[in-house]
Amino acid sequence: MDTREKDIENLKDYKYGFTTDIENIKAPKGLNDDVIKFISNIKKEPKWMLDFRLKAFERFKLLKEPNWQKPKYPKIDYQDLYYYSAPKSMNDKPKSLDELDPKLLETYNKLGIPLQEQARLNGIAVDAVFDSVSVATTFKGELTKHGIIFCSMSEAIQKHPELVKKYLGTVIPITDHFFATLNSAVFTDGSFVYIPEGVKCPMELSTYFRINASETGQFERTLIIADKGSYVSYLEGCTAPMRDENQLHAANVELIALDDAEIKYSTVQNWYPGDESGKGGIYNFVTKRGLCKGKNSKISWTQVETGSAITWKYPSCILKGDNSIGEFYSIAITNNHQKADTGTKMIHLGKNTKSKIISKGISAGFSDMTYRGLVDINSKAKNSSNYTQCDSLLMGNKCGAHTVPYIKNKNFDSNIAHEATTSKISEEQLHYCQQRGLNPEEAVGLIVNGFCKEVLQQLPMEFAVEAQKLVGISLEGSVG
Amino acid sequence: MSEQLQLDFDKIVKTSNFTNEEIQFKKNYLNNFIKKGFPNRKQEDWKFLDISQIIKKNISGLSFFNDYSQSNKIDPTIFVDGLEHNKIIFINGRIEKIDFNFEDQNKIEIIDEIKKDISFDYENSLIDLNSAFTDKVFKILIKKNYSLKKPLIIYHSTNDKMKSTNINLRLDFELGENSCLKLIDYFANNTATNFINIFYNFNLEKDSILKNYKIDKFRNNNLRYSFNNIEQDNNSVSETFILSAGSNYFKNEINCNLNGEYSSAFINGIFSLKENQQHEIRTTINHLIENTKSYQLIKSVLGKNSKSAYQGRIFVNSKAQKTDGYQLSKAILLDETSEFNAKPELEIYADDVKCSHGSASGSLNEDKIFYLMSRGLNYQQSKELLINGFLLDVVEKITDSEIRNLIKNIIGVKE
Numbered sequence: 001m002d003t004r005e006k007d008i009e010n011l012k013d014y015k016y017g018f019t020t021d022i023e024n025i026k027a028p029k030g031l032n033d034d035v036i037k038f039i040s041n042i043k044k045e046p047k048w049m050l051d052f053r054l055k056a057f058e059r060f061k062l063l064k065e066p067n068w069q070k071p072k073y074p075k076i077d078y079q080d081l082y083y084y085s086a087p088k089s090m091n092d093k094p095k096s097l098d099e100l101d102p103k104l105l106e107t108y109n110k111l112g113i114p115l116q117e118q119a120r121l122n123g124i125a126v127d128a129v130f131d132s133v134s135v136a137t138t139f140k141g142e143l144t145k146h147g148i149i150f151c152s153m154s155e156a157i158q159k160h161p162e163l164v165k166k167y168l169g170t171v172i173p174i175t176d177h178f179f180a181t182l183n184s185a186v187f188t189d190g191s192f193v194y195i196p197e198g199v200k201c202p203m204e205l206s207t208y209f210r211i212n213a214s215e216t217g218q219f220e221r222t223l224i225i226a227d228k229g230s231y232v233s234y235l236e237g238c239t240a241p242m243r244d245e246n247q248l249h250a251a252n253v254e255l256i257a258l259d260d261a262e263i264k265y266s267t268v269q270n271w272y273p274g275d276e277s278g279k280g281g282i283y284n285f286v287t288k289r290g291l292c293k294g295k296n297s298k299i300s301w302t303q304v305e306t307g308s309a310i311t312w313k314y315p316s317c318i319l320k321g322d323n324s325i326g327e328f329y330s331i332a333i334t335n336n337h338q339k340a341d342t343g344t345k346m347i348h349l350g351k352n353t354k355s356k357i358i359s360k361g362i363s364a365g366f367s368d369m370t371y372r373g374l375v376d377i378n379s380k381a382k383n384s385s386n387y388t389q390c391d392s393l394l395m396g397n398k399c400g401a402h403t404v405p406y407i408k409n410k411n412f413d414s415n416i417a418h419e420a421t422t423s424k425i426s427e428e429q430l431h432y433c434q435q436r437g438l439n440p441e442e443a444v445g446l447i448v449n450g451f452c453k454e455v456l457q458q459l460p461m462e463f464a465v466e467a468q469k470l471v472g473i474s475l476e477g478s479v480g
Numbered sequence: 481m482s483e484q485l486q487l488d489f490d491k492i493v494k495t496s497n498f499t500n501e502e503i504q505f506k507k508n509y510l511n512n513f514i515k516k517g518f519p520n521r522k523q524e525d526w527k528f529l530d531i532s533q534i535i536k537k538n539i540s541g542l543s544f545f546n547d548y549s550q551s552n553k554i555d556p557t558i559f560v561d562g563l564e565h566n567k568i569i570f571i572n573g574r575i576e577k578i579d580f581n582f583e584d585q586n587k588i589e590i591i592d593e594i595k596k597d598i599s600f601d602y603e604n605s606l607i608d609l610n611s612a613f614t615d616k617v618f619k620i621l622i623k624k625n626y627s628l629k630k631p632l633i634i635y636h637s638t639n640d641k642m643k644s645t646n647i648n649l650r651l652d653f654e655l656g657e658n659s660c661l662k663l664i665d666y667f668a669n670n671t672a673t674n675f676i677n678i679f680y681n682f683n684l685e686k687d688s689i690l691k692n693y694k695i696d697k698f699r700n701n702n703l704r705y706s707f708n709n710i711e712q713d714n715n716s717v718s719e720t721f722i723l724s725a726g727s728n729y730f731k732n733e734i735n736c737n738l739n740g741e742y743s744s745a746f747i748n749g750i751f752s753l754k755e756n757q758q759h760e761i762r763t764t765i766n767h768l769i770e771n772t773k774s775y776q777l778i779k780s781v782l783g784k785n786s787k788s789a790y791q792g793r794i795f796v797n798s799k800a801q802k803t804d805g806y807q808l809s810k811a812i813l814l815d816e817t818s819e820f821n822a823k824p825e826l827e828i829y830a831d832d833v834k835c836s837h838g839s840a841s842g843s844l845n846e847d848k849i850f851y852l853m854s855r856g857l858n859y860q861q862s863k864e865l866l867i868n869g870f871l872l873d874v875v876e877k878i879t880d881s882e883i884r885n886l887i888k889n890i891i892g893v894k895e
Binding site: 068379392395396397398399400401402403404405406407408409410411412413414415416417418419420421422423424 | 833
């Protein structure tokens with residue numbers, strides 16, 4: 001440990017910041033107090049942060065891995081993972097687009113992603129003219145003008161410890177479930193957003209604009225705080241397929257909305273889903289939770305999930321403040337051997353709280369899709385209401401679509417309505433489209449887009465167009 | 481508890497005339513039960529109402545031994561008036577009388593020595609308990625092409641002679657090709673708190689029809705669990721109606737396997753609960769082959785401190801194309817303290833299916849009450865009228881008009 005600490009100490013003064021030149025430093029394999037101390041140390045974290053991690057780890061030791069979910073996966077040996085490794089050096093990265101998987105390039109072209117962006121996504125050095133870094137810096141200036149803090153988690157711990165200390169772990173406590181607790185112990189980086197009182201964030205915030213966002217690693221931690229009367233729309237991920245070395249992704253995302261604040265969180269997830277026979281692919285076990293802490297606050301989740309071998313996540317809203325609103329819009333598409341178990345939880349605690357859930361699931365190939373959701377109206381949540389609609393579309397008889405809603409109503413003033421349907425694309429619709437000159441694949445694309453429209457509408461404009469294309473691409477080869 | 485189980489089991493072995501083989505068989509089930517214990521909320525199927533806690537709270541000193549060697553006196557006042565019917569009478573878990581007076585005796589066979597093993601997969605420890613402690617298991621066989629002229633009413637009653645606090649009973653039914661059985665379970669337990677565990681096994685052959693009506697109307701302090709396993713062959717129909725209103729705790733569980741093409745299952749239920757009652761219906765419909773159909777409608781009216789739960793599961797196998805599955809659960813919460821839980825579940829592996837479910841819960845619609853009051857009814861009357869209409873919807877689903885009228889009278893709903 002001693003020499004390592006010294007090394008880190010020396011690196012501090014390095015001109016290009018420590019992220020670029022610590023590539024040889026890797027935490028030893030396995031999970032123990034030392035590894036956690038190592039991570040904390042390398043990130044130069046204050047003591048309270050280390051304590052937070054260690055406390056989470058203590059708790060983690062007591063927890064058992066859950067196994068109630070639908071998609072089963074081979075046992076993960078948590079001692080056989082690296083919990084910290086510095087970003088890859090430029091030498092390991094592909095030099096030009098020619099070195100990439102041609103299939104990946106094909107998809108990029110279909111999505112209409114510009115060349116420079118394709119390169120950036122794969123970590124190829126981009127020429128200075130279209131440097132995303134410079135784009136990002138201009139945005140940063142605009143944000144600072146409004147007093148908005150938008151930085152990496154590590155930076156926030158250093159520069160805004162009072163905010164992090166106050167809010168981190170308040171929505172997803174360190175005593176939460178297995179993966180969330182693991183994340184609390186070993187998280188590497190993520191985004192931090194703070195919107196001051198009364199500020200409407202002038203642009204969509206996106207991980208895309210944050211410089212070292214691409215290498216946050218497998219244990220990402222995001223914290224977004226919207227102070228009184230503020231508004232923010234946050235985009236996570238992108239439509240382009242993302243490859244990653246790490247199989248397990250256990251991120252934590254916490255949202256906090258104070259009085260009259262609104263947070264809109266949109267995700268497009270397109271991680272590597274494994275090959276056609278179901279080999280490889282990413283396990284996306286994410287904990288996302290929003291707390292409507294103040295009166296009249298609103299949190300809205302929108303997600304388009306097309307990637308990952310296994311997706312297992314339930315973006316939730318805790319509606320604590322009176323008159324608060326929670327929304328969940330989701331499209332989940334599984335193809336080949338992908339599996340998804342996703343949905344939401346709406347926990348109504350305050351009076352006059354409202355929630356809305358729209359979930360569209362599409363499964364094709366040999367895949368399995370589960371919507372699992374909870375609507376819980378507490379006895380104090382007078383005059384609350386919920387509306388849930390979850391529709392599933394099946395393509396072929398080798399796949400499955402499941403709906404498992406939990407509905408708990410403890411308040412006689414409140415209303416819950418739930419609807420679900422499962423069906424396939426009707427022959428009539430297909431026939432109609434084909435008659436008008438579309439080929440079967442285009443016809444399915446069109447019908448599916450119509451099926452998903454309610455959710456796609458919720459996405460910010462430029463995202464929606466890409467997401468629409470992505471929906472079509474994800475289902476390629478499933479018709480016939 | 482395991483000591484008590486063992487002790488009572490030994491008493492049964494002593495007093496009954498089971499063969500060695502049977503005793504061994506029962507012992508296995510007993511050991512299974514001792515190992516598993518009563519189901520609790522950690523098990524997904526028991527998430528909403530935890531029976532182990534409810535039993536603990538309500539019954540102190542649970543005991544399992546009933547002396548079946550002595551007969552009980554039948555109290556004719558429990559009999560249902562105004563409907564001619566065949567009878568099976570259980571008193572304190574013992575079959576006192578099997579009476580098929582209205583029927584052609586050659587067409588009905590009653591077999592009392594049947595294989596007691598259980599042919600389907602289950603995790604439920606209450607089935608183990610049942611299999612360990614049931615007395616004689618009768619099988620009623622309706623022969624080919626015979627439709628019972630009159631309904632069969634099974635009376636479940638207890639009296640003060642009962643020594644233990646637990647009753648386990650089981651009946652098996654086999655409906656031959658093109659036969660028809662109308663079966664009413666009538667619960668008339670008047671004695672204090674017992675845990676009653678009922679297990680029925682139905683085997684429906686081609687073109688047969690089963691209509692099962694479970695009526696638990698009169699307020700009593702018993703805790704009740706009922707499990708129906710229904711196996712259905714081609715073109716068979718099963719109709720189940722549940723009125724869940726009387727007992728302190730009642731969980732009705734129905735597992736229906738649609739094994740034959742064009743078979744269909746209908747389940748309709750009413751919860752009408754008051755003070756401290758906790759009731760649940762859990763259904764599993766397995767669509768295992770093409771062209772099968774299921775329909776479920778469950779409605780709850782929940783008063784003070786009451787709690788109802790509905791867990792409905794539609795499973796569609798990848799072979800079961802053209803399945804039609806439907807579920808609807810609705811609840812009216814009348815009081816601040818009432819609670820409704822639902823878990824309507826779809827698990828689907830075939831693409832050419834039509835499956836949907838819906839669930840709605842809330843209070844009585846104030847606009848409707850206003851409308852009725854503006855037409856001269858008072859608040860209470862308006863409320864009653866609305867509830868009446870709400871429940872009538874389910875009763876109307878009963879296909880047998882005679883029984884429908886009987887049930888309307890029992891519930892007190894008007895057209």
